[in-house]
Amino acid sequence: MVDVFTGLQPLEIGEDNPAELIRRAQELNESEAVDRVLVGYSSIWPHNHATAPFLAALTDKMSLIVAHRPGVIHPTAAARYFATLDVLSGGRLAINLVTGGSDKDLHREGDYLPKSERYTRASEYLDVMKAAWSAPEAFDHHGEYYTAERVHLLTRPLHRHVPIFMGGESDAAVDFGASHADTYMLWGEPLAGTAERIERVRAAAEGYGRAVDFSLSLRLFIGDTDDEAWETARAVERTIVEAQGTHQFLRSSTTDKSVGRERQLALTSEELHDDCFWTGLVKLLGGFANSAALVGTEDRILESLAKYRDLGVSAFLISTGTEAAWHPSLENVAHRIKKEL
Structure with missing residues (x-):
């Protein structure tokens, strides 16, 4: 489940x-x-x-x-x-x-x-x-x-x-999570990178005689059509752009040198990965956590989430909007995640 x-x-x-x-x-x-x-x-x-x-x-x-x-x-x-x-x-x-x-x-x-x-x-x-x-x-x-x-x-x-x-991406983080975590929290990445991270943590946990669950954090921008979903995502992008220079939206500082942040930023050389994985906010917020997104209809997003589930993800941390927060519009897709995945 x-x-x-x-x-x-x-x-x-x-x-x-x-x-x-x-x-x-x-x-x-x-x-x-x-x-x-x-x-x-x-x-x-x-x-x-x-x-x-x-x-x-x-x-x-x-x-x-x-x-x-x-x-x-x-x-x-x-x-x-x-x-x-x-x-x-x-x-x-x-x-x-x-x-x-x-x-x-x-x-x-x-x-x-x-x-x-x-x-x-x-x-x-x-x-x-x-x-x-x-x-x-x-x-x-x-x-x-x-x-x-x-x-x-x-x-x-x-x-x-x-x-x-x-969560964490450095060797020290992986060893710590493998030895202590019940659930290892992954930032959103394309499927190939997610698979690599899961296998890496699993192998380390097996060395401690343990098993670890995995959650994946993603912002979801959903519409009745793909175009409508992209309109919502672009509107959030514009809002964050217009607030640059203020402290309205937290972003990673250029002085932050975490391995996870650098890995997130490396994804931004391409804006779109797999089917509907979008890195626009990752780049805009400097690799800040929970800025990776899926954009599309509910069916398209459910298809993508099913692929992550097949890799071993057993929980999804979903949010939306400029603040990466809950919104009632996510209730239906949350129900579908639990029912269909």
Whole structure:
């Protein structure tokens, strides 16, 4: 069975009233097709450690994937926070562990660890978190990056584990995901590149005696005809172009040197790949995550998604528009994904 995920911006730029956030959350909670909702992380966004509990309290069905950056708080504190949130939400929690591809964004929060060490630290971070969730007795930890004594949680996740989602393209990211991730999150790529990435992670996971699921993130621009879908996609493209020079739409900085970003930008030498895979926004947003798109009718897009499913993708994170967010217009295609794929 294929799962459907989407993203939810905690508060839009300039919002100082939660009314619209409440409306968006209730809309997603009523969806019969969306399985999980990603609440992202950036040092300039509203803090998802506040918005995630708020969203969980507002809803009774919506499951959250809460993005979390190692290095912001100690892993024992993070373990306690997420265990509490998992219990209060009735087990509707997963964590998207993001080491951070932008030095500028990490430096805003006082994290100056070199990029070469971030996955090593993240691995220790998760080791401590998982031990705090599951260890039967209090334990001490003396590691390379963290020290803690007599760690013991009175409240633990409902299943002694919160599912871990992560993504990344570097060798270090692949090794980290292979050893720790329950679901490896892939940015949208053409079919050949997606197949290569899945096989690479699978092989690494087998080396650890593990199996990993895969999700694929794509913006969808859908129309009753292909021409109508392209009109929608081009309108979004124009809106982002007209906002250049402002901070209205997040984009990757030219100083960001992540392997994933460089791989995304390498796709933009051609605007269209396979049948309807479009890189126009990837180029415009500098390789920013979730900017790869499929453009076409529902039938055309379902045919493309079926090919990704056959490669081993078991979940699709779908969004649309300028913000890569959920829109009610996606509900029908989300239903079809679950029914037909």
